[in-house]
Amino acid sequence: MCDESFQADTPLAIVAVRRPAAALYTRAVRKTSRLFWMFTVPFMVSAYFFLTAALQLPATFGIQNDATDALRPLCSTVLNIAIFLLLFRVFLNRKANKQQALARARRDTGMPSVYRFFTDRVECSGQRDRFVLVYDRVLSAVEDRDGFYLNGDGLVLILPAAELTETDVSFVRTLLRRQLPDGVFRCRRQAVGQLPYPHPIPLYPDREVLPPQVPDLPQYHRPSQQTFFSLVIDALPLLMLLQVAMAGILVLCFDLQEGWMPAALFIALLLFSLFPLSLFAQKHIPPQHLLGLSETEGGWRVYHTAGEWFFLPDEVVVRCRDDLVMLFTPIGVIATSVENCREIPALWAQINQ
Numbered sequence: 001m002c003d004e005s006f007q008a009d010t011p012l013a014i015v016a017v018r019r020p021a022a023a024l025y026t027r028a029v030r031k032t033s034r035l036f037w038m039f040t041v042p043f044m045v046s047a048y049f050f051l052t053a054a055l056q057l058p059a060t061f062g063i064q065n066d067a068t069d070a071l072r073p074l075c076s077t078v079l080n081i082a083i084f085l086l087l088f089r090v091f092l093n094r095k096a097n098k099q100q101a102l103a104r105a106r107r108d109t110g111m112p113s114v115y116r117f118f119t120d121r122v123e124c125s126g127q128r129d130r131f132v133l134v135y136d137r138v139l140s141a142v143e144d145r146d147g148f149y150l151n152g153d154g155l156v157l158i159l160p161a162a163e164l165t166e167t168d169v170s171f172v173r174t175l176l177r178r179q180l181p182d183g184v185f186r187c188r189r190q191a192v193g194q195l196p197y198p199h200p201i202p203l204y205p206d207r208e209v210l211p212p213q214v215p216d217l218p219q220y221h222r223p224s225q226q227t228f229f230s231l232v233i234d235a236l237p238l239l240m241l242l243q244v245a246m247a248g249i250l251v252l253c254f255d256l257q258e259g260w261m262p263a264a265l266f267i268a269l270l271l272f273s274l275f276p277l278s279l280f281a282q283k284h285i286p287p288q289h290l291l292g293l294s295e296t297e298g299g300w301r302v303y304h305t306a307g308e309w310f311f312l313p314d315e316v317v318v319r320c321r322d323d324l325v326m327l328f329t330p331i332g333v334i335a336t337s338v339e340n341c342r343e344i345p346a347l348w349a350q351i352n353q
Contacts, residue, residue, distance in 0.1 A: 009118065011116040011117055011118050011123075012117045012118060012119065012175065013116075013117045013168075013171055013172075013175070014114060014115070014116050014117075014201055015114070015115045015117070015159065015164065015168050015172070015198070016112040016113070016114050016115075016163075016198065016199035016200065016201050016202065017112055017113060017115065017159055017160060017163035017164065017199065018112045018113075018160075018163055018199070019113065020147070020158050020160040020162075020163075024146055024147070024158060024160060025156070025158065027144075027146065028142075028149035028151075028156050028158050029151075029156055031142045031144065031149060031188070032139075032140040032141070032142055032149050032150070032151035032156055048079065051075050051079055051241065051244070051245065055071060055072055055075055055248075057248065057249075057252055058071070058252065061252065063252060063255070065257040066257055066258060066259035067251045067256045067257050067258055067259060067261050067262055068251065068252075069259065070259045070260075070261075070262045070263065071247075071248050071251065071262050074244060074247075074262050074263055074266060075244050075248070078240050078241065078244040078266070079241065081237075081240065082236075082237035082238075082240050082241055083237075085233070085236055085237045086237050089233065089234070111126065111127040111202060112163075112199050112202060113125065113126040113129070114126075114201060114202060114204065115157075115159060117172070117175055119179065120134060120135060120136075120179075121133060121134045121135060122135070122150070122157070124157055124307070125204050126204070127202075127204060128301075128310030129307070129308060129309050129310055130204075130307045130308055131155060131157070131304070131306045131307030131308075132306055132307055133150060133152050133153060133155065133157060133306055134152075135179045135180050135181070136181065137152045137153050138150055138151065138152040138180055138181075138184055139151050139152050139184070140152075140184060140186070141176055141180055141184050141185045141186070142185075142186050142187075142188060143173060143176075143185070143186070143187045143188065143189075143190065143191055144187075144188040144189045144191065145161065145189045145190070145191055145192065146160060146161055146162075146191065147159050147160040147161040147162070147163075147164070147191050148172055148173075148176065148191065150176075152306075153289065153304075153305055153306040154289035154304070154305070154306070154331075154332070155304070155306055155331075159172060161191040161192060161193060161194055162194045162195075163194075163195065163199065164191070164193040164194070164195060164198075165193045165195045165196070165197065165198050166192070166193035167193070168193055168195075168198065169191050169192065169193040170193075173187070173190075173191070209308075210294070211291075211292075211303075212291055212292025212293055212294050212301075212303045213292070213293070213294040213295065213343065213344060214292050214293050214294070214327070214334070214336050214340050214341060214344060214347070215291065215292040215336060215340065216290045216291055216292045216334045216335060216336060217335055217336050217337065217340075218335070220324055220335035220336065220337070221333070221335045225281070227281040228277060228278050228281035231277045231280065231281060232274065232277060235277060239270060239273050239274070240270065242273075243266055243269040243270045243273060244266050246265075246269055247262050247263075247265040247266040247269060248262065250265055251265070289304060289305055289306075289332060290302065290303065290304055290305075290329075290331070290332045290333075290334050291303040291304065291305060292334060292336070293316070293327060293329070293334060295344050295345070295346055295347075296310070298312070298313075299311050299312045299313050299315070300312075300313070300315070300316045300329070302316075302329050302331065302334070304331065309329070309330075309331055311329060311330065313346065315329065315330055316328070316329050318347060318350040318351065320338065320350075320351045323337050323338050323339075324337065324338075325337065325338055325340075325341055325347070325351065327347075338351060
């Protein structure tokens with residue numbers, strides 16, 4: 001984040017919108033977080049037919065023994081466990097997304113935000129907040145009857161149709177189709193502007209962009225064990241389905257006949273496949289969306305890679321353990337050391353409680 005991100009070149013359009021209701025935040029986060037569903041449903045369908053075909057191999061080759069008889073219950077058990085883990089992950093993602101969306105919707109200053117559309121980016125400025133989202137960094141953009149949602153750099157920017165005129169909606173749709181990378185913009189249902197006249201454009205004074213007083217330190221966010229378990233939860237359904245198929249192929253290729261061998265091969269292959277995940281977890285550094293925070297008049301200013309948020313004093317919760325300080329904000333967690341908090345009276349007071 002630097003001053004160049006906020007240079008005042010000529011925008012293509014300027015639109016003022018008020019913050020939407022909490023329900024619209026939840027819908028926007030769900031509809032723009034599409035990557036998980038893009039792979040989950042095709043993966044489960046493919047896995048089901050793949051395992052069904054694999055179970056027919058012993059009969060096809062005329063092989064019948066205790067090992068091949070044990071393959072069917074083993075594959076059925078593994079498939080059921082994989083489906084359960086995927087549904088469990090869906091539940092966790094939906095709960096986390098809903099909590100984050102409600103936290104963002106709770107922050108309502110009553111003043112509209114100003115969206116400035118440029119040829120390469122969109123800037124959002126509020127009474128105390130401001131962001132810059134470059135089109136090339138937008139992961140998903142969705143239009144539906146309630147407005148436009150842009151997801152990128154860990155943010156979801158929303159332009160509600162209830163706050164736009166029909167001219168604004170038409171222009172935003174045309175611009176996003178033209179400027180966003182191919183395949184990013186999706187139109188589920190065309191939005192319809194509901195304002196007869198646009199909101200007056202408020203003038204927010206420019207502020208100097210200062211570095212945060214308390215920096216975020218990615219290496220403090222979570223130990224490698226926690227990263228490893230997180231990776232296992234994400235990858236375990238796929239690994240289980242792949243390794244049970246591999247176990248069946250090995251049983252057929254080597255003409256194994258003992259009933260316990262398919263399960264033993266499956267467990268051995270599964271444990272071996274977790275080894276690369278442990279190596280990755282030891283070197284993994286989480287993505288650094290938050291840069292840190294500063295104490296400001298009336299609250300906190302949280303610095304994001306895409307801009308700045310303002311939060312009230314009670315919206316930043318401090319947790320301290322040994323030399324590690326975790327600062328929980330409505331848009332994420334900042335991890336830092338006790339030494340970095342000594343010069344901030346509000347933080348230092350909570351650490352010493």
